[in-house]
Amino acid sequence: MTLRVAPNLMMDGNAKEAIQFYKDILDAEVLSITTYADIAEFPGMSFSEKILDRIAYATLKIGHTELKIYDSPGFSRQIGNQVAIHLTATDPVKTKQIFEAFQEEGKVIGPLEKTSFTSAQGMVMDKFGVTFTIVTDN
Secondary structure, three states, X not given: OOOXXXXXXXXXXXXXXHHHHHHHHHOOEEEEEEEHHHOOOEOOEOOOXXXXXXXXXXXXXXXXXXXXXXXXXXXXXXXXXXXXXXXXXXXXXXXXXXXXXXXXXXXXXXXXXXXXXOOOEEEEEOOOXXXXXXXXOO
């Protein structure tokens, strides 16, 4: 048996914007996008007209990893720091570019700086409330 784990980001009606943002910043490839209107039936749930154009399921490929993104169908969404996506780049220039792009309209949690194990590491929450630890792999 093989298991895989992928981060799954729940958005609040702005998944389309988030998909484009991550596509541009992380050179992500959009593998699939499904709206709530595309889903004929979902056991035990019906969707209101106002969310039919929102994202029910999207998959982006970033390097060798998949990132899942969707808009909440009505569940309560809370922003917190209990989960962070760990992003590793092999080029310190790319690390800095990504960090700076995420901090625009976002919030720096830990500055991008040299540590004992890497030439660049920082933690930043992007404009969608998603926290990233960004590291250069030396």
